[in-house]
Amino acid sequence: MYQFRYHKPATLEEAVDCYQSAEDGIYLAGGQTLLPTMKQRLAAPSDVIDLSAIDRLTGIEVTSDEVRVGAFTRHDEVARHEGIRRRLPVLAFLAAQIGDGQVRNRGTIGGSVANSDPAADYPAAVIGLGATINTNARQIAADDYFQDLFETALEPGEIITRIDFPVPSRAAYRKFPNPASRYAVVGVLVADFDGRIRVGITGAGPCAFRGTALEVALQGNLNSAAIEGVEVPDVGFNNDLHASAEYRAHLVKVMARRAIADLVG
């Protein structure tokens, strides 16, 4: 790693000040992407700002219609949280499949969503459930948040504080994991909000997006036969050593069918 200055602010305001006075600052949450990136010298920030001491970023709140997860919540906490397992089991199930135990014990939901890796799992839930991203400055709707490869609506220095997930009547997530990293080659989350269907897709494109054609086909007809005729064009899809764009387009429908089967049997 290149050398850098280390800061551990106690409040959000201090963290933002720290970022603004740094030449090239970066926030550290769980570090499971940032630290390997720095070790491989793909990033060389002048200042690393550790967010772990900021109380406002922690805590999980479960109400009858919403699950609110503090940005610093680690994946393992989401996977094991009793309230989430009861009210929004799909989120606990998704979190339990991220990476491996070591990653889940460090990685945080805010870090994952801020980084917006094209193959990360959480973005499928943010999009598929229509979550709201709360930051130190504002609220951002899921549909406006993911913009391109590692690009989000976050302004430089903006910090995610909490993510609010509406609770659907039912939802399921299925992914085709890379067998080594368990990143999603393609992951699809299908949610049913009293008959209104949302489909969130990760892994396939440069960032997570809604499967609008699938949503239309499934509206009022939630079964796997309904998506039989839906075309999933591979235009703009990721094409790399893990899978071709064409294969990813194929996987979108396979994972969608499996998620639907989880919902309707």
Add this chain to the structure above:
Amino acid sequence: MSGVHVSTTVNGDATEYVCHPGETLLDVLRNRLGLTGAKEGCGTGDCGACSVTVDGSLVCSCLVLGAEMEGREVNTVEGLADGGTLHPLQDKFIEHAALQCGICTPGFLVAAKALLDRNPDPTEQEIRYALAGNLCRCTGYDKIVHAVDAAAKEVRKQQKAAKKASGKKRR
């Protein structure tokens, strides 16, 4: 760049060190504290050879900064045995020949310990899920899974015996 002063607990002992911000917990353990049990395999969080626990949670020490350890409790493979008495996991790894080259073994032992602390009666699937972040290129994993299963039985036996003993004392 100035050093960071850290007060922490390592294997139950209060420990202080000064490290550079860019040093990982693994660097600190190996190069500053002389605890060379945790190994650097990949350095990018894929192999799990550097596994230790922080506040009871299994982590890759190569992906945690030494500076982040202020006030935490770190446990490494060096803390597994009780003086000269090996932990059942260590005994069973030897008995089942659950290692060849041994580079991954400290990480597997720490990961298995973290599992048994939480769940002393894991199924084979739960063992494999808990060890998914640890790679072994020699054994093919079967012997490791058998060793952890056998150690879990031993741990349960010890827990039962301890419970019985404390029960007797109460009476």
